Amino acid sequence: AGGYFYLTNNRDIFDREHGSPKDGRWGTSSSERHPCFELPDELWGVRYRVLSTEGGRMKCEGARWRRDQMKYELCEWHQRTPRSDQNSPIGIRITVEGNTSTTLDFGGGIESARPGDDVVILGMPREGGFLSMTLKNEYDQITARTVNYGSTDPDEIGYSTEKFDPTHYTWVKSRVPTFGGTARKAQNHSFANATYVKPYVKDNRFVNIAELQKVRTAQDWQNIGLQGRGRSSTKVLKAIGKYFTVSGVRLDPEEKDAHLAGWKQAYGTARFGGRDGVTAYSASWEPNRWAGQRLRLLSGEQRGEQFVITKSTEAGINVAGYSTPGQKQLRVREGDLFSVGPGYTTPFFYTTKEGDEGVWEWANKGIEPARYGLYLFGLNDSILTTEFLEENHNAPLDADVYNYVTRQFDRLPLPRHTATDVDDPYRLVPTSSRLQYDKSDGVYCGDITPEHISASGGLKLRLTAHNLNDKHCSGIAWFDYLCLAPAYVGGKINVNTASERVLTALSGVSPDIARAIFHGTDSSGRATLKPYRNVTS
Structure with missing residues (x-):
């Protein structure tokens, strides 16, 4: 968090231009702290299929370029069979002299190209745009899929481009590149830090209404909870706050005396x-x-x-x-607390043992006896991801909550809650009792009843890990915290005074039906039914 890294096509040249010392070996001093990774242009690029060639021009399938967007780019076309004029191990490399929306103009030299060959524009086009690149962290979690980048003109040697607001797509050019191995050199210099509101980055759910004020608007450096240059405002919050529910109860497994058995503390x-x-x-x-x-x-x-x-x-x-x-x-002193693992702001419990049962009980929490939606949060570290496919291999968990009436554990989701259960307030009933964290690091387990809340307002949970030996699983099951979200409260509404929005919230009532009930329209479309004197099926 808060760090930097560089991706370059030649680490040697990068160090000689931006390193200290400029010895061609990045990372040899304290002034080169940020990692630099090399991805040579010849190893990747944007691939197109050749449709036809004529007079030094090559028409490509699926291309939608701006005029001369690919001018001066280095291309390589891959031939089906070796040819005498190829100048690379797998084809021919040549520079683009210009282009239309679908055609590359090389000015000649492509006599041996044939329809059906593949042409690759090597590296990142100088004109800027969007780059499809999947970046993952050490837990194989997707941190970015599409990278947006700026552009410079051919005569702007040594320039760099920087995002004016990192959450938007406004790019500015800098004569002095902001590259270097220290935070001072690497940070964005396209704006005055004291003038603009910094973006708020959070890799999880919001926990209170006030956090909505930190959401970015379409305007650079402006949040919905601010007006002007950073002046606080609650206008938007007051307007939209009534449509959000973020109340709930969070229970952390590292709370004193909560952990009873199994699993280990990270x-x-x-x-x-x-x-x-x-x-x-x-x-x-x-x-x-x-x-x-x-x-x-x-x-x-x-x-x-x-x-x-x-x-x-x-x-x-x-x-x-x-x-x-x-x-x-x-620098650590005796008694300082620390966590190991993913580095989240709260510590985890974990297990590496198949069938290991972890048990926690949060006593005397004052939780009201009611129905709640129960969520578990941990770490998603085993989702295999390609450009088009995702396979979830996170360790499946059995989640059981203790029933203080029957004095035994109940498996979640509760048996009566099937995929068609209309009583579930979130319409997210799991289809299996084996639960897996998704990309949000969380999983919805179903709802619990007042029987699962103790007389002192406590709750008891048991987690059992499975499939830790799956070759695609990390071999670890994680537990960060449990969240209880308030479920519905049974009651009645007055069908004569309820708004369309309230009627739509009822199970099985579509917006069209709600509109008809609200206006009292009959089968002929006439508003003759209100006031309703009884409700029949």
Whole structure:
């Protein structure tokens, strides 16, 4: 979080232009802290099928270019069989001299090209636009699918383009590229930091109405909860707030005395530490379990800082380098709290054992006995994703809640809740009792009843992990927190005074039916039925 990385077609040249020292080897000093990855142009590009060739021009299937958008780009067409004039291992490379919407003009030199060949525009076109590129983090989660980038003119050597507002598509050019291995050099310089409202990035659900004020509008550097340059305003919030429900109860497994049995905690209390690591009290992790993942400080002077873990022991964590976002060396005192794993703001529980049952009970929470929708949140780390396909291999979970009347656990979703159950307030009833986290790191388990709330307003949960040996599964099941969302409250409405919106909210009532009920129209379309004196089926 808050970090930078570079993707370049030649890391040697990048270091000689933007590194310190300029020795052609990026990452050799503290001034080159941000990672730089190399993706040579010849290894990727945008592919088209050749339809026809004539007089140095090549017509391509599916192309929709602007005039001369591909001018000066390097192309390579891939031939079906080797030919004497090819100048690359798999075809011929040549520079584009111009183009129309569907045709590339090379000015000649393509005599051996044939319809059916493939032509690839190598690398990222200079004219800018959208690039289909799937970026994943260390848990194989999608962090970006389509990358938007700006453009420069051919004579603007050494320029860079920067997004004016990172949430929009306004690009500006900079004579002095903002590249470098430190945060000061890498950060966006296209705006005055003190003048504009920074974007609010959150990889999860909003938890209160006030957060809606931080949503971006279509205008650069403007949120819906602000007016002018950062002046607070509640006008929009007052107008839309009544249409949102974000109330609920959150229960965290790391709460004191909540954990009863099974699973392990992915967090600890520092016993002692130094610049390269920390040792925890009473931890029992598997050897090297956390290598390549993150250590996050939850308390102390470096609270919120994250470090990359190089190796781990049963109770020890070793880190390397500087933290994000503060670029600090590790400094931990006895008693500081920390988490290991994905580096989220709250710590996790986890298991690597097939059939391992974890049990938690949150006593004396004052939860009102009512119906609630129950959500689980953890970590999605096993969804296989390609450009067009996704396969969920996250560890399936059995979720059971304790029934304080029958004194036994009930499996979620409850048996009577099928895919056609009209009583479920969210219309999201799972089709299987084996639950898997989706891309939001969460899963809806169904609703629970007042019988699952104790006399003191508590709740008891049991999770059982399965299929951890699946070759596509990470081998870990995670648990971050549980959320209870308020379900419906049974009652009656006055059909003579209810609005169309209220009527539409009733199960089985479409907008057209609601409109007819509201206006009291009969089968002939005449408003003759109101006031209703009784309701019959």
